[in-house]
Amino acid sequence: xxxxxxxxxxxxxxxxxxxxxxxxxxxxxxxxxxxxxxxxxxxxxxxxxxxxxxxxxxxxxxxxxxxxxxxxxxxxxxxxxxxxxxxxxxxxxxxxxxxxxxxxxxxxxxxxxxxxxxxxxxxxxxxxxx
Numbered sequence: 797x798x799x800x801x802x803x804x805x806x807x808x809x810x811x812x813x814x815x816x817x818x819x820x821x822x823x824x825x826x827x828x829x830x831x832x833x834x835x836x837x838x839x840x841x842x843x844x845x846x847x848x849x850x851x852x853x854x855x856x857x858x859x860x861x862x863x864x865x866x867x868x869x870x871x872x873x874x875x876x877x878x879x880x881x882x883x884x885x886x887x888x889x890x891x892x893x894x895x896x897x898x899x900x901x902x903x904x905x906x907x908x909x910x911x912x913x914x915x916x917x918x919x920x921x922x923x924x925x926x
Contacts, residue, residue: 798858798871799904801895803831805864813904814858821898834894835861838887841868847885848876857905859892877914886918 803809807823823831835841840861850856850873860869870888879885889911896908 798856798860799896799901800860800862802862803828811899811901811904813901815904817901817904819899819901823898827898831894831898832863835863835891838891840870840887840891841866843868843870843884843888844881845869846871846873847879847881847888848873850874855905857892857907859895861891861895882918886915889915 798814800812801809803821803823805828807821807825807828809821809823811819811821813819847870848856854874856874857872858869859871860867870891872885872888872892876885876888893908893911893915896904896906
């Protein structure tokens with residue numbers, strides 16, 4: 797239930813979904829710069845390979861990103877939002893939301909609404925603790 801993004805510095809990329817669909821991306825310079833910024837600010841390539849607990853027949857989100865010579869995969873299993881390393885999960889979710897917004901693929905999981913709610917709640921909780 798995921799996708800693989802390959803993105804060239806030119807803004808040309810491909811997204812391959814688990815269902816076998818492939819989409820060509822032609823990002824503007826601004827779109828490309830924005831998504832690369834999100835990936836870099838999230839330190840995506842330093843994230844663990846998975847968060848949450850794998851459960852049989854439970855939904856999960858899997859993303860693999862190639863950017864230049866770097867390639868990394870992150871899987872968000874059920875309950876990832878409750879992972880001990882919540883800041884890392886937030887970073888992964890920010891990348892998921894940014895990249896998933898670049899393509900319209902009915903066969904690819906789209907949890908952006910839920911993910912944005914998670915990010916808003918996490919930020920609210922952080923403000924309360926400051």
